[in-house]
Amino acid sequence: MKNDNENMLHRSGEADFGRRRFLSRVGMAAGALIAVAMGLPVIGYILKPSLPKMRRQWVPVGQINQFNIGDTVFVSFTNPSATAWAGVTGKTGAWVRRVADSDFIAFVINCSHEGCPVRWEASTKMFFCPCHGSVYYEDGVVAAGPAPIALQRFKVRVRGGQVELQTRPIPIT
Numbered sequence: 647m648k649n650d651n652e653n654m655l656h657r658s659g660e661a662d663f664g665r666r667r668f669l670s671r672v673g674m675a676a677g678a679l680i681a682v683a684m685g686l687p688v689i690g691y692i693l694k695p696s697l698p699k700m701r702r703q704w705v706p707v708g709q710i711n712q713f714n715i716g717d718t719v720f721v722s723f724t725n726p727s728a729t730a731w732a733g734v735t736g737k738t739g740a741w742v743r744r745v746a747d748s749d750f751i752a753f754v755i756n757c758s759h760e761g762c763p764v765r766w767e768a769s770t771k772m773f774f775c776p777c778h779g780s781v782y783y784e785d786g787v788v789a790a791g792p793a794p795i796a797l798q799r800f801k802v803r804v805r806g807g808q809v810e811l812q813t814r815p816i817p818i819t
């Protein structure tokens with residue numbers, strides 16, 4: 647009887663030791679995961695200068711005869727700086743106005759406040775932001791609202807009858 651009790655105590659001690667070892671390993675694994683997660687931004691900061699810079703690129707947005715002089719129209723295109731897995735979020739757009747025969751101006755669609763897409767209203771000749779009420783004149787200058795600066799512009803050129811915008815990383819304000 648005494649031997650049975652000793653055996654049971656011995657086995658229970660072994661089980662305790664095994665459980666403690668298991669929990670200790672789980673704790674160490676969780677600690678290592680947290681350390682890696684916290685270290686990633688630092689690694690990104692250190693590696694960033696060696697990563698290739700996002701290049702500016704000309705993208706076609708339509709034939710010149712699709713644009714009427716004086717009209718401001720929306721064009722959409724795929725942002726060349728978007729990552730391969732961006733999917734539909736890599737799509738962006740611009741407001742393009744044909745000023746004269748081969749003279750165009752183009753505005754980014756993102757409000758300079760927090761980036762919401764602005765809408766051109768032909769009847770008032772102004773851009774409106776639906777998020778916090780910013781309003782821009784037809785030249786992109788701020789007319790009202792919290793927007794800190796004018797709408798950004800794309801460089802525009804006409805090549806072989808095709809209107810092209812020079813894309814760039816979208817500024818984060």
Ligand code: FES
Pocket residue numbers: 757758759760761762775776777778779780791792793
């Ligand atoms: S994002 Fe346009 S007003 Fe705030």
